[in-house]
Amino acid sequence: DQILPAGKPVSARCGRDQKLVPSRGQVLDHVAFAVDDFDALFTKLQRDGVKILEPPHAFGDRRAFMIEDPDGLSIELVESRARVERRLYVTDASGISVYDIDHGHALLRKIAIPNSGDYKGIGASAQLGRLYVTSHRGDELIAIDLGTDSVVWRKNVGKYADSFWVTPDGKRIWMPLRGEIDWKVLDAADGSTLGHVDTERGKRYDVDPIADIGPHNTWMDSAGRRVYMEVLTVPYIYVADAKSNAMLGKIGPFGKGIRPFAVTDDERFLYASVDGLLGFEVAEINHNPWGG
Numbered sequence: 001d002q003i004l005p006a007g008k009p010v011s012a013r014c015g016r017d018q019k020l021v022p023s024r025g026q027v028l029d030h031v032a033f034a035v036d037d038f039d040a041l042f043t044k045l046q047r048d049g050v051k052i053l054e055p056p057h058a059f060g061d062r063r064a065f066m067i068e069d070p071d072g073l074s075i076e077l078v079e080s081r082a083r084v085e086r087r088l089y090v091t092d093a094s095g096i097s098v099y100d101i102d103h104g105h106a107l108l109r110k111i112a113i114p115n116s117g118d119y120k121g122i123g124a125s126a127q128l129g130r131l132y133v134t135s136h137r138g139d140e141l142i143a144i145d146l147g148t149d150s151v152v153w154r155k156n157v158g159k160y161a162d163s164f165w166v167t168p169d170g171k172r173i174w175m176p177l178r179g180e181i182d183w184k185v186l187d188a189a190d191g192s193t194l195g196h197v198d199t200e201r202g203k204r205y206d207v208d209p210i211a212d213i214g215p216h217n218t219w220m221d222s223a224g225r226r227v228y229m230e231v232l233t234v235p236y237i238y239v240a241d242a243k244s245n246a247m248l249g250k251i252g253p254f255g256k257g258i259r260p261f262a263v264t265d266d267e268r269f270l271y272a273s274v275d276g277l278l279g280f281e282v283a284e285i286n287h288n289p290w291g292g
Helices: 038-047
Strands: 030-035 051-059 062-068 074-079 087-091 095-100 106-112 119-125 130-135 140-145 150-155 172-176 182-187 193-198 215-220 226-231 237-241 247-251 258-263 269-274 280-284
Touching (some): 038 062, 038 074, 051 074, 087 119, 172 226, 182 215, 226 258
Parallel strands (some): 030 074
Antiparallel strands (some): 095 106, 130 140, 140 150, 172 182, 258 269
16 A cells, blocks of 8 residues: 655645655555544553654544554554534623633634623533523524524524523523513524423512512533522522423522522532522432422
8 A cells, every 4th residue: 555655744644636655665554543532542652652653633623643563563543532622602792702711711703693782691502503692682592503603593582581501412492581480491403482381470579679580590400300490589499300391399498589509410409699698508409309
């Protein structure tokens, strides 16, 4: 067989029409393997004194490096999976700023969303390659194609769409409607309604009242089995089955209505910011039945 010149990285030699050159005089000159733990393997081989013919370099959406075995055979080792590029998406006055988490949160680009603003929620479906924001300016859910940074669709899904959650499989969106009493379950592909879960509306405080009293914040476990729902001024967190949409129970009461909250991965504890409290309260979650 013949190979392309070995003086340049593979990524610089692929996809070009070049004359082939003779091999190095061996029946088998070059083999390649896909490997896991790419960085750890390169470090180990380098530490063990293996001859590195080409250091790690880009190979399409992966990386590769080349070594030489004791018989002089070139062995190319290619990353088995594409690298995960971590991004932080932050809403600003009229769009989204995109930052590179792996490189000091450097600003990569801005995504303009015309005729939008006062964003209440943001989430993504990696499976669909889409980013979603709720814009209170037009009371819309807006879907953005992350490949082109363009708006795919925008629509009203109910009164005052708020801080939602995209299911781990990227197929559904649990959307709280602050002006109503429920969470709508939406198809992430087109925003159509698949179901809903009723909760309640809160009651205005006699002292230091807040502007709204409806469904507000959402959290879901990493397996997409349960969804936790917060309603403004209500001192409980509702828990529903994310597959059947059936209500499982509620956690509380807390000292007052809840704002941002978080749940541990094992769903044992819930941490809640509470109105009027400079700090947070902690609830231990019961699983059978669900509550706490």
